[in-house]
Amino acid sequence: MTEAIAISDVAPDEVLRVEGLHTFIRTEGGVVRAVDDVSFSLRRSEILGVVGESGSGKSVTCRTLMGLMPSPPAWSIGEVHYAGRPGRNLLELRGRELQQLRGAHLSMIFQDPMSALNPVMRVGDQIEEAVAAHARLGPRDRRRRALELLDRVGIPAAARRMRAYPHEFSGGMRQRVLIAAAIASRPQVLFADEPTTALDVIIQDQILSLLLELQRDFGMSMVLVSHDLGVIAEMCDRIAVMYAGQIVELADAQTLLTTPSHPYTISLLRSLPDSEHRSRYLPSIVGTPPQLIDVEPGCRFAPRCALAVEECRAWDTELIAVGDEHLVRCRRHEEARRPGAWQEQSFV
Amino acid sequence: MNATMNPGALLLERFEARAGRRRGRVRRNATLIVGCSILGIVIVATLAAPLLTPYNPNTIDPLHPLAPPLTPGHPLGTDQFGRDIFARILYGGRIDLLIAFGATGVTLVAGTAIGLFSGYAGGWADSVIMRIVDLFFAFPFFVLVIAIVAMLGPSIFNMFVAIWLTSWISYARITRGHTVLAKGREYVLAAKALGYRHSRVMLRHILPNVVSFVLIFAMVDAVGNILLGAALGFLGLGAKPPSPEWGAMIADGQNYILSSWWLSTLPGVAIVIVGVGFSLIGDGLADLLRADD
Numbered sequence: 001m002t003e004a005i006a007i008s009d010v011a012p013d014e015v016l017r018v019e020g021l022h023t024f025i026r027t028e029g030g031v032v033r034a035v036d037d038v039s040f041s042l043r044r045s046e047i048l049g050v051v052g053e054s055g056s057g058k059s060v061t062c063r064t065l066m067g068l069m070p071s072p073p074a075w076s077i078g079e080v081h082y083a084g085r086p087g088r089n090l091l092e093l094r095g096r097e098l099q100q101l102r103g104a105h106l107s108m109i110f111q112d113p114m115s116a117l118n119p120v121m122r123v124g125d126q127i128e129e130a131v132a133a134h135a136r137l138g139p140r141d142r143r144r145r146a147l148e149l150l151d152r153v154g155i156p157a158a159a160r161r162m163r164a165y166p167h168e169f170s171g172g173m174r175q176r177v178l179i180a181a182a183i184a185s186r187p188q189v190l191f192a193d194e195p196t197t198a199l200d201v202i203i204q205d206q207i208l209s210l211l212l213e214l215q216r217d218f219g220m221s222m223v224l225v226s227h228d229l230g231v232i233a234e235m236c237d238r239i240a241v242m243y244a245g246q247i248v249e250l251a252d253a254q255t256l257l258t259t260p261s262h263p264y265t266i267s268l269l270r271s272l273p274d275s276e277h278r279s280r281y282l283p284s285i286v287g288t289p290p291q292l293i294d295v296e297p298g299c300r301f302a303p304r305c306a307l308a309v310e311e312c313r314a315w316d317t318e319l320i321a322v323g324d325e326h327l328v329r330c331r332r333h334e335e336a337r338r339p340g341a342w343q344e345q346s347f348v
Numbered sequence: 349m350n351a352t353m354n355p356g357a358l359l360l361e362r363f364e365a366r367a368g369r370r371r372g373r374v375r376r377n378a379t380l381i382v383g384c385s386i387l388g389i390v391i392v393a394t395l396a397a398p399l400l401t402p403y404n405p406n407t408i409d410p411l412h413p414l415a416p417p418l419t420p421g422h423p424l425g426t427d428q429f430g431r432d433i434f435a436r437i438l439y440g441g442r443i444d445l446l447i448a449f450g451a452t453g454v455t456l457v458a459g460t461a462i463g464l465f466s467g468y469a470g471g472w473a474d475s476v477i478m479r480i481v482d483l484f485f486a487f488p489f490f491v492l493v494i495a496i497v498a499m500l501g502p503s504i505f506n507m508f509v510a511i512w513l514t515s516w517i518s519y520a521r522i523t524r525g526h527t528v529l530a531k532g533r534e535y536v537l538a539a540k541a542l543g544y545r546h547s548r549v550m551l552r553h554i555l556p557n558v559v560s561f562v563l564i565f566a567m568v569d570a571v572g573n574i575l576l577g578a579a580l581g582f583l584g585l586g587a588k589p590p591s592p593e594w595g596a597m598i599a600d601g602q603n604y605i606l607s608s609w610w611l612s613t614l615p616g617v618a619i620v621i622v623g624v625g626f627s628l629i630g631d632g633l634a635d636l637l638r639a640d641d
Contacts, residue, residue, distance in 0.1 A: 070531075116538045
């Protein structure tokens with residue numbers, strides 16, 4: 001066991017390494033395979049984008065890594081290694097160990113700033129609480145740190161705002177408060193689970209700039225989850241595309257955007273509006289994602305894929321290396337990449 | 349509002365009016381104010397009993413038995429032993445309010461703590477605690493309380509013990525339900541994600557968000573406990589004679605109900621007044637807290 005762990009431990013330039021992560025959720029309808037064989041590594045000071053539609057397992061992956069999935073009904077298997085806890089599988093951490101890791105090493109910001117702040121606590125108290133969670137500080141230092149943080153995330157008149165309750169804040173301001181709480185103990189890894197989905201476009205841009213700025217200043221690694229490929233493309237060093245609980249394509253941002261190799265990624269990119277062809281009809285992906293209960297064997301995207309052939313439905317899927325650090329879960333990736341392969345599918 | 353105002357200013361004015369209403373909500377919550385006033389007056393009156401009446405509630409006056417209300421010197425009359433009923437109701441109120449606060453307070457705290465733990469811990473601990481709660485719920489409540497008091501021996505303290513043993517279950521169930529709901533909320537996940545201790549997540553992030561539901565129920569329960577205290581007193585299982593507990597007074601007066609109605613009726617009116625007070629506070633709290641959401 002120890003040897004196996006030593007082999008799969010994180011490399012020097014990595015902070016987090018996830019291998020063969022599965023998360024199952026028991027429901028009345030059966031067991032949902034919410035996360036299915038997800039492997040990736042997160043390098044120091046990089047932003048990894050995770051993109052996919054609702055229900056593709058993005059949030060569950062983050063929550064599993066944070067140890068936040070309720071158990072029961074959810075359980076996970078796999079190997080998760082973190083540079084700050086060499087030789088340990090994070091999935092096996094319990095109680096105190098997990099609590100000391102959260103916030104101080106791994107932290108998370110949530111999708112809905114409206115509900116992620118405690119409605120009955122003053123904002124200042126919530127930040128002070130986050131500051132004090134992993135440090136011994138007197139009340140005065142605590143307050144000073146909290147003020148610094150609120151100031152740092154761009155809350156105007158922070159001293160006065162400390163006494164306000166969350167309902168007195170706008171969505172953007174609340175997300176700033178949550179970011180301040182999440183970085184209060186200088187975590188190494190920040191999971192940002194759709195941090196801007198609930199915000200309007202202007203505020204979205206401000207929040208993303210703030211995250212980018214903080215990530216650079218602190219040298220944090222960040223996992224940015226979004227269903228918005230535009231946001232991901234703009235922010236991330238590497239991108240993982242998720243579909244039906246699996247990573248279907250993983251590459252650095254440049255490669256993924258210029259030579260996408262999985263039909264799902266290609267379809268996603270084709271469905272983005274662009275400024276050159278304003279009147280273009282936007283192609284959508286026909287069909288809906290599969291149910292993750294009693295999953296059919298074979299490629300999960302096959303039923304919606306224009307290139308699917310009979311073998312795809314029987315294929316025991318795996319990630320195939322198609323280039324330098326470019327992984328694709330598609331056995332017809334060459335066809336998918338060939339120019340013209342998608343012509344017959346295009347719309348007038 | 350005048351017509352020449354620009355739309356923005358109009359909107360602002362409307363918002364300010366709404367904010368004003370919000371602030372005025374406590375003041376305008378007539379139910380809560382009336383309830384608190386009733387209870388406040390009763391509490392002050394029972395505590396200030398020696399100032400309000402010259403009589404000792406247990407002093408027998410064989411010369412003036414069964415004096416009707418409005419007899420000079422005895423505003424609410426006297427009972428079969430010539431004891432002043434007004435004095436007995438005032439002093440007896442101390443016992444009944446003690447039952448309301450003592451019994452309800454302890455079960456409120458204990459039940460809430462148990463429910464909070466049960467809901468937060470989940471798993472087998474939750475199952476075990478909730479099955480125990482189910483077991484208690486399966487017994488007829490009054491019969492259980494009477495059985496426990498009868499077993500321990502009739503006294504006010506044993507009545508407390510019986511209520512403590514049986515009443516926490518409602519609080520545990522209410523708190524547990526809301527805790528399970530709150531546990532899935534993002535602010536609780538966020539608190540966990542920041543590495544807060546379980547005790548902190550429970551006490552500072554979940555409890556304040558569930559306590560309002562329990563408080564509202566506690567007001568109803570307090571009325572129930574007064575009635576229960578009175579019922580046990582009536583059955584001779586609560587306060588012992590000659591202590592002027594309201595239920596015991598009603599029981600004492602039942603032989604005279606046709607000739608001297610005031611012996612039983614007036615303590616009953618006192619129970620009704622306190623009950624209405626608690627109910628109004630419960631309703632008022634519910635309004636106040638509901639409006640917060």
